[in-house]
Amino acid sequence: MNGAASGRASASRGASRAKGRALTEGQRAERRLGLWLCAPAAIIMVVVTGWPIVYSVLLSLQRYDLRFPEDKAWIGLSNYATVLSSEVWWNAFWVTLLITVVSVAIELVLGMLLAFAMYRAIVGRGLIRTVVLIPYGIVTVAAAYGWKYAWTPGTGWLAGLLPGGSAPLTERGPAIAIIILAEVWKTTPFMALLLMAGLAVVPEELLRAASVDGASLWQRFTRVTLPLMKPAILVALLFRTLDAFRIFDNIYVLTNGSQGTGSVSISAYHNLIGGLNLGIGSTMSVLILVTVAIIAVVFILGFGTAAPGSER
Amino acid sequence: MAEIVLDHITKRYADGTVAVDDFDVRIADHEFVILVGPSGCGKSTTLNMIAGLEDITEGELRVDGRRMNEKAPRDRDMAMVFQSYALYPHMTVRENIAFPLKLAKMGREETQERVERAAGLLDLAPYLDRKPAALSGGQRQRVAMGRAIVRDPKAFLMDEPLSNLDAKLRVQMRTSISRLQKSLGTTTVYVTHDQTEAMTLGDRIVIMRAGLIQQIGPPQELYDHPRNLFVAGFIGSPSMNVVPARLEEGLLRTPIGDIPLRGRLGRAAEGPDVPRDVIAGIRPESFEDASLVHDAEEGGTFTGTVDLLESMGPEKLAYFTLDTGAVRSEHLSEAGGEEAGEECRLVAQLDPKSGARRGQPVRLWYDTQAVHLFHPKTGENLTER
Ligand SMILES: Nc1ncnc2c1ncn2[C@@H]1O[C@H](COP(=O)(O)OP(=O)(O)OP(=O)(O)O)[C@@H](O)[C@H]1O
Numbered sequence: 001m002n003g004a005a006s007g008r009a010s011a012s013r014g015a016s017r018a019k020g021r022a023l024t025e026g027q028r029a030e031r032r033l034g035l036w037l038c039a040p041a042a043i044i045m046v047v048v049t050g051w052p053i054v055y056s057v058l059l060s061l062q063r064y065d066l067r068f069p070e071d072k073a074w075i076g077l078s079n080y081a082t083v084l085s086s087e088v089w090w091n092a093f094w095v096t097l098l099i100t101v102v103s104v105a106i107e108l109v110l111g112m113l114l115a116f117a118m119y120r121a122i123v124g125r126g127l128i129r130t131v132v133l134i135p136y137g138i139v140t141v142a143a144a145y146g147w148k149y150a151w152t153p154g155t156g157w158l159a160g161l162l163p164g165g166s167a168p169l170t171e172r173g174p175a176i177a178i179i180i181l182a183e184v185w186k187t188t189p190f191m192a193l194l195l196m197a198g199l200a201v202v203p204e205e206l207l208r209a210a211s212v213d214g215a216s217l218w219q220r221f222t223r224v225t226l227p228l229m230k231p232a233i234l235v236a237l238l239f240r241t242l243d244a245f246r247i248f249d250n251i252y253v254l255t256n257g258s259q260g261t262g263s264v265s266i267s268a269y270h271n272l273i274g275g276l277n278l279g280i281g282s283t284m285s286v287l288i289l290v291t292v293a294i295i296a297v298v299f300i301l302g303f304g305t306a307a308p309g310s311e312r
Numbered sequence: 313m314a315e316i317v318l319d320h321i322t323k324r325y326a327d328g329t330v331a332v333d334d335f336d337v338r339i340a341d342h343e344f345v346i347l348v349g350p351s352g353c354g355k356s357t358t359l360n361m362i363a364g365l366e367d368i369t370e371g372e373l374r375v376d377g378r379r380m381n382e383k384a385p386r387d388r389d390m391a392m393v394f395q396s397y398a399l400y401p402h403m404t405v406r407e408n409i410a411f412p413l414k415l416a417k418m419g420r421e422e423t424q425e426r427v428e429r430a431a432g433l434l435d436l437a438p439y440l441d442r443k444p445a446a447l448s449g450g451q452r453q454r455v456a457m458g459r460a461i462v463r464d465p466k467a468f469l470m471d472e473p474l475s476n477l478d479a480k481l482r483v484q485m486r487t488s489i490s491r492l493q494k495s496l497g498t499t500t501v502y503v504t505h506d507q508t509e510a511m512t513l514g515d516r517i518v519i520m521r522a523g524l525i526q527q528i529g530p531p532q533e534l535y536d537h538p539r540n541l542f543v544a545g546f547i548g549s550p551s552m553n554v555v556p557a558r559l560e561e562g563l564l565r566t567p568i569g570d571i572p573l574r575g576r577l578g579r580a581a582e583g584p585d586v587p588r589d590v591i592a593g594i595r596p597e598s599f600e601d602a603s604l605v606h607d608a609e610e611g612g613t614f615t616g617t618v619d620l621l622e623s624m625g626p627e628k629l630a631y632f633t634l635d636t637g638a639v640r641s642e643h644l645s646e647a648g649g650e651e652a653g654e655e656c657r658l659v660a661q662l663d664p665k666s667g668a669r670r671g672q673p674v675r676l677w678y679d680t681q682a683v684h685l686f687h688p689k690t691g692e693n694l695t696e697r
């Protein structure tokens with residue numbers, strides 16, 4: 001493929017020396033075709049995501065509470081001041097951050113183990129892969145209800161294992177732990193899949209070379225496998241961090257944000273849909289968007305030096 | 313530096329494939345041994361068993377008298393060079409070469425010194441801070457060599473280390489590997505399917521076919537005294553000519569003339585269970601232009617029309633077609649000589665002064681005592697038993 005491509009490139013370079021005009025014409029046509037081919041996807045993106053984003057930004061700049069529609073007015077950034085000085089928002093923010101960091105960290109470790117199991121298993125590989133992927137195939141809300149009932153005293157088998165009278169979902173710490181557990185259970189398979197793709201790009205021969213060079217299993221993992229998997233790990237972490245930061249359904253079902261367990265998405269939802277306060281709700285949504293964008297930028301800057309051979 | 317003994321080693325893979333069958337070789341300290349054979353004959357498997365990358369099914373591997381079967385690769389203190397070089401792409405050349413030392417927890421200063429020494433030996437000094445991706449094929453190969461020599465291992469194991477290089481570079485690297493091994497004196501096992509590499513590099517060659525050792529010996533011995541048709545066809549370039557032949561009273565009838573059964577041919581013909589129809593083999597260099605041979609008595613002559621003439625400089629190769637069917641044998645097809653056509657072809661290596669011309673008949677002399685006779689079924693060399 002490479003050879004063919006470079007062959008074509010050098011052929012066209014030769015042609016361009018001969019008659020430059022005809023070729024730039026051709027290049028322009030190719031570019032135009034490319035734009036046409038991207039257009040449908042780009043237009044759909046703009047319509048279904050771009051406009052709502054712009055609309056939320058516009059809403060966030062207004063006082064707009066559906067309970068008092070006549071008070072609607074442009075108020076600049078004062079919604080932001082309100083949200084950013086609100087203790088409720090910052091509580092939700094730190095809870096979200098805690099859930100994100102802890103669950104992604106656990107998922108990374110578990111996902112790596114599962115990826116190894118799926119990749120290296122000699123017997124029953126198909127069975128292992130299927131079993132690992134089951135949680136990922138279950139609708140989050142359904143699974144969340146499963147967890148909720150399991151932890152409800154009286155009906156739940158997990159609650160039954162606890163000392164009598166404890167209702168973990170009604171206490172802040174245990175509730176957050178259960179939210180993290182549900183999140184980890186649900187999305188570790190996804191992490192494992194992405195990491196397994198990364199494992200597959202590590203050439204077997206390098207690991208053999210490392211073992212002859214004197215590396216133990218652990219050294220082969222840390223000195224060869226991990227560095228070569230770094231891009232895959234970063235992709236997996238990026239996906240999962242962005243996802244986890246927007247956590248909603250598990251919390252909605254398990255605690256609905258009571259006892260200070262709400263995430264930023266839950267807060268935005270309560271203000272927007274429950275409170276009918278479009279201005280404040282939209283402001284929170286915009287802040288979530290900004291945070292997610294910052295996370296993405298940080299990761300992408302990390303990619304720059306991660307690709308093997310990209311730095312001299 | 314060590315003596316490596318492969319004591320009746322067999323490798324059976326999980327699916328039942330017997331890749332190596334009863335491999336029994338004693339590799340002396342400082343020795344350079346070549347494993348050679350066609351693709352799939354079990355060379356890499358044998359090397360990997362020595363390195364510890366494959367389990368040994370049966371038999372015992374001993375290094376300096378100590379059993380190694382159960383030892384992990386890292387405890388065997390051997391260095392390996394892979395066909396793909398297996399350089400760590402995320403490390404610089406320096407880090408690649410230093411990797412085994414780092415794992416061995418060698419001090420910073422000594423590491424530095426050894427890496428510099430290895431790099432100097434292999435002309436790698438200017439590239440030490442580059443990543444492998446920014447090196448040419450030959451430079452990568454040298455880095456792989458550097459990583460092997462840097463820690464003074466008990467043995468070098470090399471699996472077709474030159475097969476990804478172009479022809480000229482391969483010849484260059486061949487000589488430098490040979491020189492390096494001689495100066496370091498490290499026991500070396502070298503896998504190749506290239507008979508030229510095998511002939512030029514090794515102290516001893518082990519020829520394998522389908523997991524079985526065919527013959528072990530110094531290059532010249534394998535060349536002069538091939539034990540069977542497979543070895544005869546594998547060693548030597550161009551490969552040995554084979555023609556159908558028939559043993560009659562005191563005479564060997566061949567398409568290139570009748571040969572009296574005297575000397576070793578006579579002894580071969582008298583051996584037990586020798587069939588009438590045999591295969592005769594004669595090397596291209598056993599021929600000469602008859603007009604350049606003074607004493608043409610001892611030997612046979614044969615006149616043929618030159619199909620094709622190749623001037624190689626120090627010699628000429630003349631190709632002939634004999635009016636008889638080509639020899640068909642399973643022992644030859646795997647040896648990887650020229651593809652067998654319908655007709656029986658013959659190559660003669662002549663002196664450049666020869667007047668042979670394409671399309672013209674030429675009278676050839678050949679050394680009848682250099683003829684080998686092979687059993688058509690077993691492929692056994694009847695003249696060497
Ligand atoms: N993991 C395996 N499972 C089953 N059979 C295998 C395995 N690895 C190799 N073999 C078989 O063992 C035989 C020897 O393989 P090996 O790689 O040693 O050949 P080789 O002599 O190195 O060939 P080449 O010159 O092509 O590298 C082959 O027939 C191969 O198909």
Ligand SMILES: [Mg+2]
Nearest residue numbers: 355356357471
């Ligand atoms: Mg091989």
